[in-house]
Structure formats: C-alpha cells, structure tokens
Amino acid sequence: MKSAVNRVHVTKYKCKICGERLSTAKNESLIIDDVPENTFNFSKNTVNLHVIACKSCGAVQLVNVPLSADYDAVYRSIGVSVAYREEKKRQIKKFIEVYNLIDAQVIEIGCGNGQFLEMIREVGIEKITGIEAGANNYHECLNKGFNVFHGNLPRVLKKEKLSNLFDAFVSFHYLEHLPNPINFVTCLYEITKTGGVGLIEVPNYDYIEKNNIWLEFTKDHRFYYRKRTICYLLSKCGFDVEFIEENNGGICLTVIVRKLGKSDGIFSAMRNQIQKDIEEFKLMIEGLKGPFAVYGAGHYSQLLINIAHKQYGIKPVYIFDSNKQKCGNKICDVVIEHGNNAINMQNCDNIIVICGIYNDEVFNMLSSSGKKIIKWE
Ligand SMILES: [Zn+2]
Secondary structure (H helix, E strand, O other): OHHHHHHHHHHHEEOOOOOOEEOOOHHHOEEEEEEEOOOOOOOOOEEEEEEEEOOOOOOEEEOOOOOOOOOOOOOOOHHHOHHHHHHHHHHHHHHHHHOOOOOOOEEEEOOOOOHHHHHHHHOOOOOEEEEEOOHHHHHHHHHOOOEEEEOOHHHHHHHHOOOOOEEEEEEEOOHHHOOOHHHHHHHHHHHEEEEEEEEEEEEEHHHHHHOOOHHHOOOOOOEEEOHHHHHHHHHHOOOEEEEEEEEHHHOEEEEEEEOOOOOOOOOHHHHHHHHHHHHHHHHHHHHHOOOEEEEOOOHHHHHHHHHHHHHHOOOOOEEEEOOHHHOOOEEOOEEEEEHHHOOOOOOOOEEEEOOHHHHHHHHHHHHHHOOEEEEOO
C-alpha cells in the first residue's frame, strides 16, 4: 500500500525548471519539521519543509509548501556588515567597469529598500532604475530619490512596456524566492537590449550540500541552485552564460549573462555569407575567361556547384575526384571522373580545387599539370 502512495507521487510531480518527473518519495526527500513560518519577521507558527532534488538539472525545490503572500517583496540587511557591503560594492564596480556600463541604462530587479541602488549610484551609475514589489520598500526608494517601479517583474514589464529597454540588469538574492523561475528569467531576457548583460546572485547549493548547511533551508527559498542548475535555467531562457563564480566564501553564486542574437535574426550573418561566397565564386569564374573544371566531388563542392548553377547558370565542364566510388555519378549533369584524368583533360585550362582539408595536397599534386590551379577555401 505504501509503495502505491509513492508511485502516485512519482508520476505527479515535475521539476519546475527542466520538466523532469521527480519522485517525492520519503526516502528521496529531505523533510524538516518545525521550520519558522516567517523567515524575516518573527512568528511562533511553524511549517514542515518537504525538499526534493532533480537529478537532471540539479534544482533543489520545495514541494507543497504554501507560498508567502509577500514572497516577491525583498528583505535584506546588508548595511549591518560594513565588510560585506564593501565587498558587494567592489563586485558592482568591477561589473560596471568590465562591461563599460557607466552611461548605461541599468535596472535592479527586487531592489528592496534601495540598499544596492545606493551602492550602484555610489560607483557612478546615474541611470539606475529599480523594481520592487513591497509597498514600504517602494516608498522608501522613492524617498531616497530613486526611479522605481512598484510590483513584480512580469506585471511591471507588461504595464510599463519595458521590452528591450535596459543595457544591463542586476538581481541579488531574489531569484531563489520566486515560484516560477522560468517566467521570471524570460522577463529578464525581454527587458534586456540585444547585446546587453545581466548579473544574478543566488545562494550556492553546491556549497550548502558539500557542507550540509541544513539551517539554510527556509520556506521562502523556493529553489536552491547549483552551478549547473542556474546555467541550465538561464540558457533555456535564451541567455548566454559568460561567467560564473562562487563568492563570499563559497556561499554565493554570481552569474553574468549576455543576451546575444541580432535584431535581424539569428541566421542573418550566415545568409549573408552564403550570398557573398556564391557571388565571389561567380566573379572568380568570370575572371577565368574560359571553361573550368572542379577537383573534388565531396559535400562542399557539390553544394557550391548546385547553388552557383541554380543562381547563375554556371557549371564546370569536368568534375574530378580521387575516390573511385564517386566516379560515374553526376553533379548538375556533369559526370564525375577519376582524378587521374585531370592532367590530360582537353579544351580546359582551369582547375578549381574544392577539397576542404585536402586542398593543399591536391593543389601540390596538380601543380605540375601546366593548368591554372585555384584553391577554393
Ligand atoms: Zn530539473
């Protein structure tokens, strides 16, 4: 009977990051009782945490633990430690310098009462914006003179039309609080300009696990990220992970991502290159003022001949290849002959070598033929 219960659970739960089916069976879970209901405000009430891990993406996540009503409001107290604040400020300064962001539009997601916004302003960024869901924090930021939107990212993105507006975003210890990380990171991608960068910081589960720091588990951290988990999540949502490091003695993971891609599509450069190469091929043929042969009947040469013939109606009078198995077949109605015939061919003085990595070898072999030999790289 007990195994039947477990089996129901096994088929029911899916990893919220990679979609892998997860077991919630007790022997594969961590159950912690008597966890204070509130992480940041005092409460006598307690909850039980049921923690499971995804073998596929490595995400450690809570199961069936109620979400706090104010889960997206930020509580932090970095001002308490002068040393910690200085370290964070150095980290921000380095990010600004390395990515040349001093005049950039930068946004902090989950900016709390503005503690990081203050540091970002102190290192010289003028155009800093914040997003904060907690009402008190939001008003505190306004009082400090910051430009801050009130709400969570998906709602603010829609309402304020923030698509492709920011050169950079930062988000410190916020992602782990969110119940739908895919939705959140997709929104981060949306607000970032093409070529823009982002810095995300979360607790480092690799370190928590290695040192068995069980006191780190709280109801408000919905996910714990390993290096591979956060790289998977960010990549899945379109970002390129540029850099990842452990810091603050290993307990924090800092990831820097970039939004790659081009406004005219991801294959635009490749399309342009195809057209450029085919035109260059045509110009080279025109420059020969006479018929030409091709040495090489492999994939490269076949593709090039096919496209050039289709677009410009040009094709070789002979095609040669050293591989006997290819001989007798046709490319654009030209029969492939054995390479030995190349030296004695009639009525054609030009041979274009299209043999990929064997180009030099074939070029040297034909160099004594008295024909004009051209390597096509
Ligand atoms: Zn997973």
